[in-house]
Amino acid sequence: xxxxxxxxxxxxxxxxxxxxxxxxxxxxxxxxxxxxxxxxxxxxxxxxxxxxxxxxxxxxxxxxxxxxxxxxxxxxxxxxxxxxxxxxxxxxxxxxxxxxxxxxxxxxxxxxxxxxxxxxxxxxxxxxxxxxxxxxxxxxxxxxxxxxxxxxxxxxxxxxxxxxxxxxxxxxxxxxxxxxxxxxxxxxxxxxxxxxxxxxxxxxxxxxxxxxxxxxxxxxxxxxxxxxxxxxxxxxxxxxxxxxxxxxxxxxxxxxxxxxxxxxxxxxxxxxxxxxxxxxxxxxxxxxxxxxxxxxxxxxxxxxxxxxxxxxxxxxxxxxxxxxxxxxxxxxxxxxxxxxxxxxxxxxxxxxxxxxx
Amino acid sequence: xxxxxxxxxxxxxxxxxxxxxxxxxxxxxxxxxxxxxxxxxxxxxxxxxxxxxxxxxxxxxxxxxxxxxxxxxxxxxxxxxxxxxxxxxxxxxxxxxxxxxxxxxxxxxxxxxxxxxxxxxxxxxxxxxxxxxxxxxxxxxxxxxxxxxxxxxxxxxxxxxxxxxxxxxxxxxxxxxxxxxxxxxxxxxxxxxxxxxxxxxxxxxxxxxxxxxxxxxxxxxxxxxxxxxxxxxxxxxxxxxxxxxxxxxxx
Numbered sequence: 144x145x146x147x148x149x150x151x152x153x154x155x156x157x158x159x160x161x162x163x164x165x166x167x168x169x170x171x172x173x174x175x176x177x178x179x180x181x182x183x184x185x186x187x188x189x190x191x192x193x194x195x196x197x198x199x200x201x202x203x204x205x206x207x208x209x210x211x212x213x214x215x216x217x218x219x220x221x222x223x224x225x226x227x228x229x230x231x232x233x234x235x236x237x238x239x240x241x242x243x244x245x246x247x248x249x250x251x252x253x254x255x256x257x258x259x260x261x262x263x264x265x266x267x268x269x270x271x272x273x274x275x276x277x278x279x280x281x282x283x284x285x286x287x288x289x290x291x292x293x294x295x296x297x298x299x300x301x302x303x304x305x306x307x308x309x310x311x312x313x314x315x316x317x318x319x320x321x322x323x324x325x326x327x328x329x330x331x332x333x334x335x336x337x338x339x340x341x342x343x344x345x346x347x348x349x350x351x352x353x354x355x356x357x358x359x360x361x362x363x364x365x366x367x368x369x370x371x372x373x374x375x376x377x378x379x380x381x382x383x384x385x386x387x388x389x390x391x392x393x394x395x396x397x398x399x400x401x402x403x404x405x406x407x408x409x410x411x412x413x414x415x416x417x418x419x420x421x422x423x424x425x426x427x428x429x430x431x432x433x434x435x436x437x438x439x440x441x442x443x444x445x446x447x448x449x450x451x452x453x454x455x456x457x458x459x460x461x462x463x464x465x466x467x468x469x470x471x472x473x474x475x476x477x478x479x480x481x482x483x484x485x486x487x488x489x490x491x492x493x494x495x496x497x498x499x500x
Numbered sequence: 501x502x503x504x505x506x507x508x509x510x511x512x513x514x515x516x517x518x519x520x521x522x523x524x525x526x527x528x529x530x531x532x533x534x535x536x537x538x539x540x541x542x543x544x545x546x547x548x549x550x551x552x553x554x555x556x557x558x559x560x561x562x563x564x565x566x567x568x569x570x571x572x573x574x575x576x577x578x579x580x581x582x583x584x585x586x587x588x589x590x591x592x593x594x595x596x597x598x599x600x601x602x603x604x605x606x607x608x609x610x611x612x613x614x615x616x617x618x619x620x621x622x623x624x625x626x627x628x629x630x631x632x633x634x635x636x637x638x639x640x641x642x643x644x645x646x647x648x649x650x651x652x653x654x655x656x657x658x659x660x661x662x663x664x665x666x667x668x669x670x671x672x673x674x675x676x677x678x679x680x681x682x683x684x685x686x687x688x689x690x691x692x693x694x695x696x697x698x699x700x701x702x703x704x705x706x707x708x709x710x711x712x713x714x715x716x717x718x719x720x721x722x723x724x725x726x727x728x729x730x731x732x733x734x735x736x737x738x739x740x741x742x743x744x745x746x747x748x749x750x751x
Contacts, residue, residue: 166585167578193581197574198611205571205608209547209578212565215585217578235568340563340579342590344542348511350557352548352566 150323152290152316153178156246158325159294160218161186164332165244167193167210167217169203171225174258175314176248179220204229204245211241212351214339216298220246222314223264224255227272233307234273237368238353240338242301244294245279246310248317251475259476260314262398265453268311269427276365278372280308280379281426283398284316288323293424299330304375305338311426313449315399315478381424382433386412390419392488393437395458396447397423400478404447407484416492426454434461444468445488449478507532509541511561521725523682523715524552527624528559530688531595534696535562538703540591545583547576549596549605551631553624556595570605572596573612576619591702593620598712599629602664603638609668616673616707620698623664623710625679625740626717634720638662641739646720661739665712669745675707678744681714681737683729694744706748714740 150158157179160168168187170180180196187194193210197203203219210217221229226247236243247268251261268281280300282293293310301308340349355361383401386408387393396404401422411418421437423430438444444466446458452470459468471487473479509532516525535541541562548556550569557564567575572594580592594601601609601623612619628646629635635648639661643652653661665679676698680691691713698709714736716728723731 167582169578191585193578193585195577195581195615198607201571202574202577202608202611205567205574206578206581208567208571209565209575209580210582211578212575213545213579213582213586213590215582217582231568232571239566340545340565341583341588342543342545343561343563348561348563350564350566352554352557352564354554354566 145324145326147322147324149320150287151178151318151320152284152287152312153248153318154182155287155290155323155325156220156294156310156312157182157186159291160244160298162325163295163298163328164216165192165218165298166215167207169195169197169206169210169219171197171200171203171221173222173225175250175260175317176220176222176246179246200225200228201232204232207243208232208236208239208241211236211243212239212340214335214341216302217243218246219243220248222248223250223252226264226267230272233271233279234275234277235353236307237277237279238275239351240305241307241351242305243307244297244301244310245307246312249311249313256475258314260399260449260478261475262313262400262449262453263474264311265426265448265450268309269429276369278375278427280304280306280375281311282308283311283424283426285398285401285422286323287316287319287321290316291323291325295328295330300379302333302335304371306371311398313399376428379425380428380430380433382430383422383424385420385422387419387421387437389440390417390437391441392416392418392443392445393441394418394420394445394447395423395434395454396420397426397454400447400449403478403481404484406481407488410481410485411488423454429457431457431461434458435463438463438466441466443491445471445491447471447479447484450474507536509535509561510559514559516559517555518552519719521716521718521728522552523626523713524624526682526688527622527713527715528556530692530695531622532560533692534699537696538699540699544591544593545579547572547579547592547594549594549600551597551600551629553595553597553600567594570600570603571608572600572605573617573619573621574608577612577615577617580617580619591699593622593699595622596624597630598623598625598627598639598664599637602662610671613668613671613674613708613710616675618702618705618707620702620709622695623712624715625664625712626715627736628717628720630717630720634717639664641736663740665710665745668710671708673707674746675709675748676701677710677746679712679714679740679742681732681742683732687742714742
């Protein structure tokens with residue numbers, strides 16, 4: 144269990160889900176995440192767990208809703224345009240306070256786009272495409288190791304807060320092999336016996352529903368949900384800092400894009416230029432406070448994404464007024480190469496030569 | 501002397517909030533009686549849907565989860581499979597309208613039947629979208645006037661209605677399916693008998709069981725409750741014939 148293995152990101156997620164105690168998987172094929180469902184199809188059958196080749200992504204996510212109501216640990220995996228199909232039920236699950244893990248191995252959009260890696264679903268995941276005031280917890284792995292580790296955390300947080308958690312990976316990470324260790328599940332098990340539907344044998348019957356004809360009760364429910372989200376925002380932000388302490392320029396990047404920007408940081412550090420990387424690991428809750436702290440010493444935030452600037456607004460919200468923001472992005476195909484990034488940053492340095500050294 | 505008793509599986513102090521003459525209350529009562537007779541109240545998990553049937557959990561005293569519109573059979577699949585993975589044998593059923601089961605949710609419904617999902621689905625067919633005020637639905641018969649077919653359903657504008665129970669009958673995973681009505685005592689007894697059989701087949705693990713109930717909607721049909729039942733008896737049963745369409749025990 145604790146041996147180092149050469150693993151694809153998708154397989155790391157699938158393996159970790161089993162260690163985390165996933166009892167139900169529902170899925171529908173879509174590239175570039177199909178290996179997750181393929182791997183689990185045999186492994187779950189061997190363990191007599193629930194596995195359904197669903198008729199659609201809508202079917203899959205609603206099976207997840209039902210299985211979650213029954214108190215099971217549930218995972219669904221899919222990709223971008225198919226995750227778009229699931230948005231209604233994600234809103235229901237947040238309203239019903241039903242936990243499950245949803246893996247989105249992003250491909251390029253909009254629409255069908257293509258199977259190229261992309262980070263085009265930052266908004267879909269963090270803002271959401273469903274109706275009403277709700278949030279999903281969003282975890283963004285940057286390495287195959289994190290694919291496994293954050294799968295554990297996604298199960299834990301979703302159970303802890305009774306809320307769906309999304310693992311937002313991308314085609315690059317899902318298809319890439321690197322060495323990783325599938326560790327033991329490090330979190331405590333969450334007791335769900337006070338809300339699950341398992342037959343009212345020694346208690347009153349329970350209902351799980353979002354419909355609420357009473358305006359008063361519906362308001363109250365929304366306020367309670369908001370209270371929960373505030374707690375999540377205070378307790379759960381995760382981030383990585385790389386050479387940030389004295390940095391005057393901060394690169395912000397998430398997921399697989401972030402790993403390639405470390406090379407850029409090293410490049411400038413070798414030249415004596417004070418540049419660092421700030422990588423949000425939770426995209427919701429976004430680590431606003433932690434990034435804001437860096438804007439006391441920094442003069443420039445350079446946001447780099449494999450899209451056209453979706454996380455940028457959260458970076459701008461974190462920046463104090465003394466900090467300039469710039470964006471480098473590419474919506475589809477592959478990550479930005481070191482030279483593409485340094486080309487832009489070199490020009491920014493020339494412009495800013497008066498105050499950035 | 502036999503006295504009439506409220507089914508144990510109907511909540512204390514609950515009274516139906518359906519329109520006068522609507523068959524939903526009767527249908528829910530029959531389901532409750534079946535649950536009582538099979539002694540499965542403590543092992544049953546209901547899945548309610550969208551439309552008038554959503555209020556099921558206000559009346560029925562069993563665990564219940566609400567499904568998004570049309571997705572009841574998928575949600576029920578999840579509930580059933582999750583409990584099976586945990587080693588629990590629970591009775592899981594959906595309670596849906598015809599719009600929910602046969603229009604927006606047809607994919608989920610048919611595929612649950614094809615998988616032989618060991619659940620029971622009850623579908624109230626009142627030939628229109630009742631809660632929203634009586635619009636054309638998947639089972640609205642040709643010629644019927646609704647809020648969105650003011651000149652009557654016709655094939656040029658609206659196409660044809662669906663024969664729900666026949667579609668479920670041809671799915672290999674279906675173990676039992678029937679169409680029943682509630683317009684007189686004889687049919688009410690028969691309806692209960694078929695609902696009970698559907699639940700018993702699930703208990704035996706035989707596959708997907710389904711009962712379509714032709715039901716009145718006096719408010720939207722703009723008929724009295726008595727005339728509504730007359731319409732079911734004289735018109736609807738000719739378009740939607742009653743009977744058992746599949747029973748694997750008799751094959």
